[in-house]
Amino acid sequence: MLYTKCNKKKIIALVDCNSFYVSCERLFNPKIKNVPVVVLSNNDGCVISRSTEAKQIGIKMGEPYFKVKHLVKKNNIAVFSSNYALYGDLSRRVMNILKKFSSCIEYYSIDEAFLDLTDMIIENINDYIVEMKKIIYQYTGIPVSIGVASTKTLAKVANFLAKKKDNGVENLTIRSSNEINSILQKIDVRDIWGVGSQLSKLYKKNNINNGYELKIKNTAWIRKNTNIIGLKTVAELNGISCIDFNDGENAPRKSCCVSRSFGKKVETLQELEQSITSHCLNAAEKIRQDQQLVKSVVIFIKTSPFDQSNFISLSKKVDLPIATDDSFVLLDICLKALSEIFIKGQKYQKAGVFFLGLQNKENYQANLFSIKDSEKSGKLMKILDDANLKFGRNFMSVGDVGFRGSWKMRRDYSSRIDTSDFECLPTVNSG
DNA sequence: TCTGGGGTCCTAGGACCC
DNA sequence: TCTGGGGTCCTAGGACCC
Numbered sequence: 414m415l416y417t418k419c420n421k422k423k424i425i426a427l428v429d430c431n432s433f434y435v436s437c438e439r440l441f442n443p444k445i446k447n448v449p450v451v452v453l454s455n456n457d458g459c460v461i462s463r464s465t466e467a468k469q470i471g472i473k474m475g476e477p478y479f480k481v482k483h484l485v486k487k488n489n490i491a492v493f494s495s496n497y498a499l500y501g502d503l504s505r506r507v508m509n510i511l512k513k514f515s516s517c518i519e520y521y522s523i524d525e526a527f528l529d530l531t532d533m534i535i536e537n538i539n540d541y542i543v544e545m546k547k548i549i550y551q552y553t554g555i556p557v558s559i560g561v562a563s564t565k566t567l568a569k570v571a572n573f574l575a576k577k578k579d580n581g582v583e584n585l586t587i588r589s590s591n592e593i594n595s596i597l598q599k600i601d602v603r604d605i606w607g608v609g610s611q612l613s614k615l616y617k618k619n620n621i622n623n624g625y626e627l628k629i630k631n632t633a634w635i636r637k638n639t640n641i642i643g644l645k646t647v648a649e650l651n652g653i654s655c656i657d658f659n660d661g662e663n664a665p666r667k668s669c670c671v672s673r674s675f676g677k678k679v680e681t682l683q684e685l686e687q688s689i690t691s692h693c694l695n696a697a698e699k700i701r702q703d704q705q706l707v708k709s710v711v712i713f714i715k716t717s718p719f720d721q722s723n724f725i726s727l728s729k730k731v732d733l734p735i736a737t738d739d740s741f742v743l744l745d746i747c748l749k750a751l752s753e754i755f756i757k758g759q760k761y762q763k764a765g766v767f768f769l770g771l772q773n774k775e776n777y778q779a780n781l782f783s784i785k786d787s788e789k790s791g792k793l794m795k796i797l798d799d800a801n802l803k804f805g806r807n808f809m810s811v812g813d814v815g816f817r818g819s820w821k822m823r824r825d826y827s828s829r830i831d832t833s834d835f836e837c838l839p840t841v842n843s844g
Numbered sequence: 845t846c847t848g849g850g851g852t853c854c855t856a857g858g859a860c861c862c
Numbered sequence: 863t864c865t866g867g868g869g870t871c872c873t874a875g876g877a878c879c880c
Contacts, residue, residue: 454866461862461866477865495866522862522869609860640872642860670868677864719865730855765867823864 423654424530424561424586426542427568428511428549430504431556431576433524434462437503438493440554441830449490453478456674457494457823494824500524502832506553514545519659527565529658542582561586565656566649569606570597570624590652597624597650607646612639624650665773666703671696672713672765675820679761685714686748687815692766693747694811697740698798700768706736706777707743708770712750717762727754736770736777739790740797740811743768748812 430436434452439445449466453459460476470488472481478492485492504523511518517529535541542559549557560571562585574596575583585593603613605624615638621627628650635643648655671692679685689712700707713728729750737743747766800809815821 456864456866458864458866475866479864482864525862607860611859640859642872666869668869672867674866717865763866 421531422563422586422652424538424563425565425568425654425658426515426528426530426545426559426561427521427565427572428526428528428545428557428559429572429576430507430524431558431581432462432464433504433555434493434495434500435464435467436555437496437500438828438830439464440503442828445491449488450493451485451490452493452495453826454495455822455824456676457825458674461495492826494827496827496830499828499830499832503553503555507549507555507557510549510552511545514541517658517660527568527658529660530561538586539582539584542584543580546581557581559583563652564649564654565658566606566646567593567652570600573600573604594625594628597628598626600624602627605646605650607642612643615639665705666700666771667769668771669696669700669705669768670765671699672763673822674763675761676823677820678717679764679820680757680759682752682755682757683813684815684818684820685751685755685761685764687813687818688764688820689714689747689751689766690744690810690812691814692764693744694740694814696766696768697738697743697794698801700771701738701794701798703771704774705771706738706774707768708733708736708772709768710743710746710750711767711769712747712754712765713767714751714754714761714764716759723760725756725759727756729754730769736772737790738774738794739787740794741790744812 432450435450438450438452447466448464449470449472450464451460451467451472452462454461457478460472460474460478460481463472463474467490470484470490472484472490478485484490500523507524508518508520508526511526511528515528515530515533517532519527519529521527530538530541538561542561546557546559549555558572558575558581560568560573560575560583562568562571567585571583571585575581585596588596600623601613602608602616602621602623603610605627608616608627616622616627619634619638621630627647630647632644632647635647645655673688673692675688679688693712697707709730709732711728711730713726715726716724718724718726731746731750733742733746797809797811
């Protein structure tokens with residue numbers, strides 16, 4: 414049944430921006446063009462983007478910053494806090510260009526997209542992707558790698574190869590199956606898309622060490638020892654496309670989470686209330702933007718998981734009788750839930766809000782008990798959202814978000830670049 | 845009061861991704 | 863001293879029903 418959809422060989426391209434966050438910072442700062450650069454996660458916690466030079470020095474993806482600080486110092490690595498407003502803006506520009514190369518496109522992440530080229534009339538795929546890469550660079554300054562293959566999983570493999578090549582593109586659809594097999598033999602099973610730390614442990618224990626060994630593994634064994642996703646990965650390595658292509662531009666979100674670690678540990682209820690308030694309001698704004706309503710709410714607070722002996726994680730779920738997008742209602746629920754789970758005397762490290770069971774507002778409206786109330790609330794929420802859009806996040810707020818709380822996120826190395834700010838335009842000297 | 849099996853639905857938790 | 867955030871999907875197991 415898994416295979417029935419696949420009667421025609423597909424042509425799928427995966428476009429992936431190279432060291433995306435680093436590339437974004439480099440656009441506005443030519444001085445860091447050929448030097449090692451890293452970008453840190455929120456709170457300056459971990460390394461989440463590395464330039465080629467930084468990779469060569471041995472900085473690993475996801476490593477805590479404090480553990481590599483000595484390497485940073487010794488090698489003069491340029492360090493940046495993440496600036497998601499900037500990355501989001503540049504991502505949109507790249508994706509807009511990709512739209513011109515295929516009408517069937519899946520925005521997979523901030524720096525990646527799948528393009529289905531199956532039904533397009535293209536004389537030469539290789540020329541097409543070389544052109545695509547060139548245009549993206551010319552229009553945005555962002556370098557990308559492009560891999561093409563008959564399935565998403567193989568397109569990931571192709572992209573993995575493309576990243577190591579000078580021209581930055583790889584097309585597996587023109588390679589023989591023998592060539593593909595020998596390529597897969599050289600790829601560690603952990604590097605196959607869909608194989609994470611747990612699966613790779615299981616595979617290696619059972620002598621499946623590379624992509625080829627996974628490809629030829631008996632499917633009954635895979636089914637018995639993993640799950641449907643494991644089975645799909647194997648099918649895809651065999652050229653059978655069975656992972657859905659999600660080209661719905663606005664596939665609605667099913668859940669929405671806003672959470673943050675604190676810049677320093679938090680012990681008081683008041684500070685937790687401020688952070689939960691801020692997260693709740695931000696999440697509410699997000700779902701209103703998407704015309705969605707919330708059916709249940711979860712809030713959580715936890716101490717640091719790295720302090721194993723003292724780790725606690727507290728949470729509470731509340732189901733709403735009527736789905737809503739009203740910040741007042743949601744905030745009320747969140748703060749009440751917080752007061753119920755709060756335990757004194759703990760050093761909290763993180764707090765967050767989940768909105769679950771999101772549903773489309775249009776479809777739900779008719780079920781509301783009081784249309785009038787919801788209209789009133791809708792107008793008020795719109796004023797709130799418009800003001801915050803115009804004057805910046807949290808300009809207008811409903812509760813106490815503690816404007817200068819010492820618990821707020823650390824961002825010590827931000828480039829503070831804003832693409833809507835003229836001051837940030839680079840200066841060009843003509844002579 | 846004791847007995848069985850099979851179905852659905854829901855949820856918590858885990859694994860994975862970037 | 864200092865270890866990100868936001869998603870999706872799948873499964874096992876419990877509750878409930880007949």
